Amino acid sequence: MSQQAENTLLIRLPESSSSPVFWYQSEVEQGQLAVSELAQLAEKSEASRVLVIVPGELVSLTTIEVSGSLTPAVIRSLPYRLEEDLGSDVENVHLAILDKDEDQLHLAIVENSWMELWKSWLQEAGIKSRRWLPETLVLPWHAGHIVTMARDSQSHVIRSGQWQGAVCDTGWLPLYLESVQSEQSLTETQLSAQNFFSEVAKQSAELKGNLLQGDWRPAREQSSLTKGWQQLRLSAVLMTLIVVVWSGSKFYNSWEQEQQVKAYQQSANELFADTFPGKRAIRPLSQMKSALKSMQGLQSNETGFLEQLDKLAPVFKRQSSVVPVSISYQKNLQQIRITAEAGNIGQFTDLRDRIAQSRAVRLESLEQKTEKGKQASVTGALIISGDRS
Template structure:
């Protein structure tokens, strides 16, 4: 906890390292108020709060910073506890701590951390030439020693529980010396940090979330890895889209081929393989089967002979014969094709062959069994 002159902040930098710093604001600069509300506390009331308390402030409300503690109830009515101070004054304190390299975890009025007092009572402790005074649990003051008697009578305090020795006991007031708890003001305040949740670390002065050290050490590597992962996923996504497009095109070609081979049949793309097998089974033993077998053998043969291309194919169902008009590199290519057909047990009649520029054009008649 800190309550010292601004010029001495630099001496705390080393001690404040890796510690939670709680700053005690002088209570003579802070005003605590309980604001009665027309309804339950919510976001709309939070936005309207400055206008609800404008008449209660001695300064322009725009120049004040308002810290909100928590909603409460007063005589079964909704209320909110707030603390106000000059915005420029508070900003100056934050700037000083920042310049000194000290991170503030909480800011709270010093007198608020005194022990709570009952109605008509006050808790007090001496701090320099001032007395910190707390009445109830939400009324505080910092009073010069010369004004103390006047203040206590004006505040109608009849019992004082004091945590520092007092030189002059004023008449009309019961003085209870808490000698067993006499201590330095900061020590007494530190014991009661949990009494209230109030902090001025709100709004524009909210504490920024500190990044863990492991993030600072690994941030660059993790960012690079993330970029690489995103790039990898992007490439794979593009590849997947390309493959899906190819699959769709192949399916369309397969459906078109099936419709051409079996006109009038309904095609179900997801069952195309099953439909094809069924259609071939129905054709088994028929003339279509002979055509398919011959064309299958023809594809096998032509795949082994280079620079030999088929121009036209005709199928004579009655003779179970394929009539192939083709173009080859030379006369030997026709002989090679004829020999390969015959090796598969087929009968081949070769028609006339003619030169056509750099190629030889001719006809083959391939007869099945």
């Protein structure tokens, strides 16, 4: 077996949590589990390409004629072109584009409820996969052949073309094959259920198509550089807050407050050591500023990035209902852009008014969104451009 096949973990999900999950990685590593036991495959999935196979009868395959390019407007119109054939509301189905061959557009259609169910099983088990396919499209296929597999005594899985397939009851199989073969000359090839996974694993690198598109597309892993910068940025904010408290303690002389100063200083040193392994923390705030300057080219002046964050940190602490999502600094404009999320628009305007008491600030890109099963939330950007004169 090829290296590609050995590094592929196949997981066939069922329709119901009461049915078994079949999995395969090699001839000696395969078996079946209950849905509640899926977490046993989490460790294997971390070092493998995970191909999730879903029941073919729950995914409809169709081809429509679409001339010209697939613009976003054309893609948005596809569900409505198929509305009469869907058997369900447009909002309840997911369309995945499998391929476009000249003016022929090949599509897979599956209800969102099934996608949500399978996704929840994998998430609870800690398994990540970037590719899902129906079993009809993972059967080995060659031009001029129709491949059939007896899944059990009641049903057969059939692949009659690169983007054509179906699942039918065993009693209807002869009639179905006759209807397909009357349209084109095909040679029937039978595949046993015992050899299904091994055959799929052998040609997994050649499989095309993916159900994970649009709203179901998995989020990409962040690069190590991006993760490192975000960690550094978070560390800088935390460092600044610590130093603000530390600096404020100089107005007190009691022994207890002196001990608190030492504790804050120790926390700052430890945070610096975690952020910059191997470097000695002599003056943590100055060193952090220097590091940020080298990464972003910030100027070390009174209106620099850290100084502005110094002044904003107490405001955000008091207005905890607005949660920052990202922070960026435009050096040439001396502006901070904070993208944040809140429960409603009023919380944004309250925060804006608090900041506006001492600084020039404006709101941009307010957008209300509603996620399935969650209350509406508001995202927006605060543009803070300097002290109010």
